[in-house]
Amino acid sequence: MVDLRHSREVDPDRPPDPDFDTFYAAHFSSLTIQLYAYTGDLPTAQDVVQEAFCRALAQWKRTSRMDDPLAWVRRVAWNLATSQWRRARTAALFVRKHRMEHVPAPGPDRVALTAALATLPAQHRRVVVLHYLADQSVRDIADQVGVPEGTVKAWLHRGRTALAARLAEEEK
Incomplete structure (x- = not known):
């Protein structure tokens, strides 16, 4: 991510700049x-500028010899700022x-419907939910549950009857 091709050229004959503080003060x-x-x-x-200078200081002997x-x-x-922006995004x-x-x-x-549904036997509750809430046909429910369509119709009838009775009790 850090493209330092032009500034990495370290001249081994060039003495390191011993004054990091001056460099920092001049450019911060x-x-x-x-x-x-x-x-x-x-x-x-x-x-990010402070972090960049900290990284330069950590390797100041090498960094100061760069062109x-x-x-x-x-x-x-700049790379640190871009990384922070990407993380924030x-x-x-x-x-x-x-x-x-x-x-x-x-x-x-x-709340009343949920409570009334909870009182139904599991098979009746399942077909009532699939038919009225999931909007499935009797044939689709029969295929899904693995019972004849007549059984689904009977469970729907019993479930509706039981729900009507429970909900009527709630209104009283």
């Missing part, structure tokens, strides 16, 4: 301004895809 502000213009966020710009140590620090800072996309949806609480009718 101008690099921060450049990165601020790129990122639009001053604290982020300061952080253009400032170009190396600038490239590192990926995080934002993740949050957008995985944010919780706030749905209203179920109304009293839905």
